[in-house]
Amino acid sequence: MKALRSFLDKIKPHVQPGGKYAKFHSTFDAFETFLFVPNTTTKRGSHIRDVIDLKRTMSVVVMAMIPALLFGVYNAGYLHYASIGEQASFMEIIGFGLMKVLPIVVVSYVTGLGIEFIFAQYRGHEVNEGFLVSGMLIPLVMPVDVPLWMVAVATAFAVVIGKEAFGGTGMNVFNPALLARAFIFFAYPAKITGDTIWIAGMSDKTGIVDGFSGATPLGLAASGQIDKIPSLHELIFGLIPGSIGETSKIAILLGALILLVSGIGSWRIMLAGVLGGLTMSLIFNAAAANAYMQIDPLTQIMMGSFLFGIVFMATDPVSGAQTNKGKWIYGFLIGMFAIMIRVFNPAYPEGTMLAILLMNAFAPLIDYYVVQANISKRLKRAKVAVKS
Amino acid sequence: MTKVYKIRKGLDIRLDGAAAATVSEYATDQYALRPADFLGIVPKLMVQEGDQVKAGQSLFHDKRNPDIRFASPVSGRVSAVVRGEKRVLEEVRVVADKSMDFEDFGSGDPLKLERGAVVSKMLASGCWPMVRQRPYNVIANPADEPKAIFVSGFDSAPLAPDSNVLVKEEGAAFQTGLNALTRMTTGKVYLNLRNGVKNSEVFTNAKNVEISLFEGPHPAGNVGTQIAQISPINKGEIIWHVSPADVIIIGRLFLSGKYDARKIVALTGSEVAKPGYFKLISGSCIKSLVSTNAKSTGYRVISGNVLTGVRLASQCSLGFYDTQITVIPEGNHYEFLGWAMPRLDKHSFSKSYFAWLMPGRKFVLDTNLNGGVRALVMTGEYEKVFPFDIYPMHLLKAIINKDIDGMEQLGIYEVVEEDFALCEYIDTSKTEIQTIVREGLDMLRAEMS
Numbered sequence: 146m147k148a149l150r151s152f153l154d155k156i157k158p159h160v161q162p163g164g165k166y167a168k169f170h171s172t173f174d175a176f177e178t179f180l181f182v183p184n185t186t187t188k189r190g191s192h193i194r195d196v197i198d199l200k201r202t203m204s205v206v207v208m209a210m211i212p213a214l215l216f217g218v219y220n221a222g223y224l225h226y227a228s229i230g231e232q233a234s235f236m237e238i239i240g241f242g243l244m245k246v247l248p249i250v251v252v253s254y255v256t257g258l259g260i261e262f263i264f265a266q267y268r269g270h271e272v273n274e275g276f277l278v279s280g281m282l283i284p285l286v287m288p289v290d291v292p293l294w295m296v297a298v299a300t301a302f303a304v305v306i307g308k309e310a311f312g313g314t315g316m317n318v319f320n321p322a323l324l325a326r327a328f329i330f331f332a333y334p335a336k337i338t339g340d341t342i343w344i345a346g347m348s349d350k351t352g353i354v355d356g357f358s359g360a361t362p363l364g365l366a367a368s369g370q371i372d373k374i375p376s377l378h379e380l381i382f383g384l385i386p387g388s389i390g391e392t393s394k395i396a397i398l399l400g401a402l403i404l405l406v407s408g409i410g411s412w413r414i415m416l417a418g419v420l421g422g423l424t425m426s427l428i429f430n431a432a433a434a435n436a437y438m439q440i441d442p443l444t445q446i447m448m449g450s451f452l453f454g455i456v457f458m459a460t461d462p463v464s465g466a467q468t469n470k471g472k473w474i475y476g477f478l479i480g481m482f483a484i485m486i487r488v489f490n491p492a493y494p495e496g497t498m499l500a501i502l503l504m505n506a507f508a509p510l511i512d513y514y515v516v517q518a519n520i521s522k523r524l525k526r527a528k529v530a531v532k533s
Numbered sequence: 534m535t536k537v538y539k540i541r542k543g544l545d546i547r548l549d550g551a552a553a554a555t556v557s558e559y560a561t562d563q564y565a566l567r568p569a570d571f572l573g574i575v576p577k578l579m580v581q582e583g584d585q586v587k588a589g590q591s592l593f594h595d596k597r598n599p600d601i602r603f604a605s606p607v608s609g610r611v612s613a614v615v616r617g618e619k620r621v622l623e624e625v626r627v628v629a630d631k632s633m634d635f636e637d638f639g640s641g642d643p644l645k646l647e648r649g650a651v652v653s654k655m656l657a658s659g660c661w662p663m664v665r666q667r668p669y670n671v672i673a674n675p676a677d678e679p680k681a682i683f684v685s686g687f688d689s690a691p692l693a694p695d696s697n698v699l700v701k702e703e704g705a706a707f708q709t710g711l712n713a714l715t716r717m718t719t720g721k722v723y724l725n726l727r728n729g730v731k732n733s734e735v736f737t738n739a740k741n742v743e744i745s746l747f748e749g750p751h752p753a754g755n756v757g758t759q760i761a762q763i764s765p766i767n768k769g770e771i772i773w774h775v776s777p778a779d780v781i782i783i784g785r786l787f788l789s790g791k792y793d794a795r796k797i798v799a800l801t802g803s804e805v806a807k808p809g810y811f812k813l814i815s816g817s818c819i820k821s822l823v824s825t826n827a828k829s830t831g832y833r834v835i836s837g838n839v840l841t842g843v844r845l846a847s848q849c850s851l852g853f854y855d856t857q858i859t860v861i862p863e864g865n866h867y868e869f870l871g872w873a874m875p876r877l878d879k880h881s882f883s884k885s886y887f888a889w890l891m892p893g894r895k896f897v898l899d900t901n902l903n904g905g906v907r908a909l910v911m912t913g914e915y916e917k918v919f920p921f922d923i924y925p926m927h928l929l930k931a932i933i934n935k936d937i938d939g940m941e942q943l944g945i946y947e948v949v950e951e952d953f954a955l956c957e958y959i960d961t962s963k964t965e966i967q968t969i970v971r972e973g974l975d976m977l978r979a980e981m982s
Contacts, residue, residue: 146869149869150867150869181867181868181869181870181871182867182868182870182901182903182904183902183904183905184865184866185865185902185905186833186863186864186865186899186900186902187901187902188965189965189968190950190954190957190965190966191957191967192833192835192840192842192844192859193546193839193840193861193898193899193958194903194904195881195958196876196879196886196904197883197885197903197904197959198872198903198904198905198907198963199904199907199910199961200904201872201883201885201886201904202885202910202911202961204873205885271905271907273907275910314907314910315907315908315909315910315962316908406884407883407884407885408883408884408885462911463910465912467912467913467926467927468912468924468927469913472913512927516924516927519922519923519944520942520943522922523767523922523944526765527767527768527769530767531767
């Protein structure tokens with residue numbers, strides 16, 4: 146560590162403003178602060194500071210997604226061998242899954258971080274840790290068969306248009322990872338819908354076992370094959386087709402637990418989101434106009450990426466509502482809209498993505514009304530004081 | 534029936550180095566008065582280097598309101614007038630005589646004096662700057678009439694001195710000081726005490742005031758928190774506040790006719806060998822007090838508490854309003870992969886570290902920023918330690934945007950920078966929140982005048 150420190154100290158003067166490699170200041174800074182918490186001391190205000198920083202916060206979120214990623218790796222391998230009807234050992238399954246999933250993760254991180262570094266350097270900022278989370282979220286919301294170049298393009302779109310155009314981390318209106326998915330969804334719809342893309346190797350239709358369906362539960366529901374939807378037990382366990390990170394509800398709940406205990410994910414949004422989803426399902430149950438509406442509430446929220454979206458994407462503090470009251474409304478409406486969109490609009494089986502993006506756009510409005518209520522309360526108090 | 538207010542939001546940061554209840558003497562012949570301790574004034578010097586002054590004689594006054602004077606705490610010789618950039622007056626230093634020679638302002642029972650007489654005695658003696666006003670946290674304007682006056686009878690900040698020790702055996706002076714305050718408002722004088730502890734009889738026997746009890750974590754002892762509970766400030770309203778130590782000094786003025794600025798100060802912090810209380814005179818140079826009691830080198834001396842105090846580096850005198858000195862280690866070192874470590878010995882409000890599993894533990898915290906400055910990303914954090922009916926993030930953003938109307942609407946009149954100190958401590962993005970709030974208050978004050 147001492148050798149590393151003195152090595153960094155040796156390079157440091159050259160990358161400072163005025164140094165030979167001042168162009169790489171932000172890049173150097175990113176690596177240096179990754180390795181060592183800087184020796185900066187407080188100058189003004191509070192003399193002591195909490196040890197929490199954005200690196201810690203973001204790494205906890207990444208950690209919370211690890212169970213979903215690991216299960217996604219296993220599931221990719223498992224479904225592949227199931228689709229071609231071969232028995233495979235645990236190691237073979239994991240090996241195949243890694244081969245499929247790891248490149249998507251790498252492409253997402255390399256593309257996104259590369260752009261982030263360039264923008265930070267251009268602006269003279271420090272590199273922000275926000276993309277550590279987005280870079281992990283993007284692979285988790287992709288189908289396993291997605292072409293890598295598409296991941297790269299979608300990531301670039303999300304980071305440049307979704308984030309940097311608005312001013313960088315903390316300023317974006319929409320969740321960048323969801324934008325990446327939405328980009329593929331609207332630009333290359335064939336690659337993110339259908340029954341074959343969720344299983345590695347199924348799209349080219351070689352050696353697929355007869356009668357094996359790669360359809361996701363939502364795909365089945367949308368096409369009216371309600372009876373073919375996996376049982377609640379299977380939905381929770383997650384050895385089913387779907388985006389890489391969304392299938393295992395156990396892994397997602399493990400992540401939710403990490404976010405809730407650490408206090409980094411908003412429990413208000415998560416609870417309100419689940420309640421919203423259940424409420425909408427119950428309303429549909431009561432109306433019961435078609436088979437999709439009659440699916441029981443628990444099965445509804447276990448299908449698709451509903452839970453994944455609520456736990457990892459709706460809770461994004463930047464694109465979500467910021468006030469505590471606002472978070473209740475925001476979360477509840479996401480839950481309701483997610484179920485409503487998937488039931489009413491078979492063209493968009495995955496309602497969660499659109500529901501969250503929609504509410505991202507409305508979050509500032511929700512906050513506006515919450516804050517306005519506080520303002521009028523203050524005005525009212527002032528008027529009473531004047532009268533008395 | 535005494536009303537009890539429960540503060541639920543907040544945070545007690547348990548630090549190592551709380552003062553033991555022993556009171557020692559500390560004497561020095563070096564004293565100084567710093568204009569920077571007084572927000573919103575423009576100092577105009579009234580003495581020259583080499584002048585002989587008495588205790589209570591004015592050293593400078595406010596240019597905009599020449600009645601507001603700042604007095605020498607001791608009798609002696611003006612040894613230096615320190616000026617900084619652009620000839621800004623930084624410090625007036627006085628070397629004390631062997632014996633104290635007080636300027637006589639005449640004693641008198643404040644309850645029998647007219648308001649004007651009480652005010653002019655306090656102005657002439659240099660006691661007036663002890664009266665501060667909200668909004669803005671500046672010295673009160675004697676021409677104003679506040680709707681109430683607040684005295685917080687306890688300090689809840691980290692390692693804060695026990696106010697019961699500070700007022701011990703000063704019952705008469707404290708009551709006389711309170712009596713003087715009652716002359717200045719037609720409203721009430723509020724004395725707020727901590728619930729559930731044994732409060733000194735100096736406090737519990739106080740008369741002509743309304744006593745309320747507060748419980749809960751810091752900032753329950755901040756006068757701003759108490760005002761928000763009892764009598765929140767609306768636009769155009771003014772509330773004054775005075776600390777208990779200053780009430781005593783005001784009381785002495787009316788009892789003896791002298792500006793007798795003795796007070797008790799707590800020397801605290803992890804780098805102090807034997808933390809305890811010291812009797813000294815306001816404005817004392819505390820350099821030798823700290824160096825003889827320090828355990829180590831490489832420390833930071835703070836006049837005040839770790840959240841809101843002022844760092845003493847080239848200057849050495851205790852801040853005008855302070856009754857606490859904190860000495861903590863400097864944090865100018867690198868920490869290998871610190872953000873990924875469990876950091877069991879560090880305190881964090883966030884549950885992504887483990888301090889919350891060790892509620893009794895006392896921490897040694899240094900001055901490291903513990904991370905880099907980032908954009909405001911996390912939400913809902915400040916609310917957990919901010920016991921006001923205000924949206925802190927929205928108010929901050931209004932200030933950053935220089936949106937005067939927004940600031941007013943969002944309640945800036947009810948807060949000053951110290952109310953945001955805990956938000957700044959827990960902030961993930963390491964924003965200098967107290968500085969931003971101060972800028973907002975200065976902006977608003979300039980706009981209003």
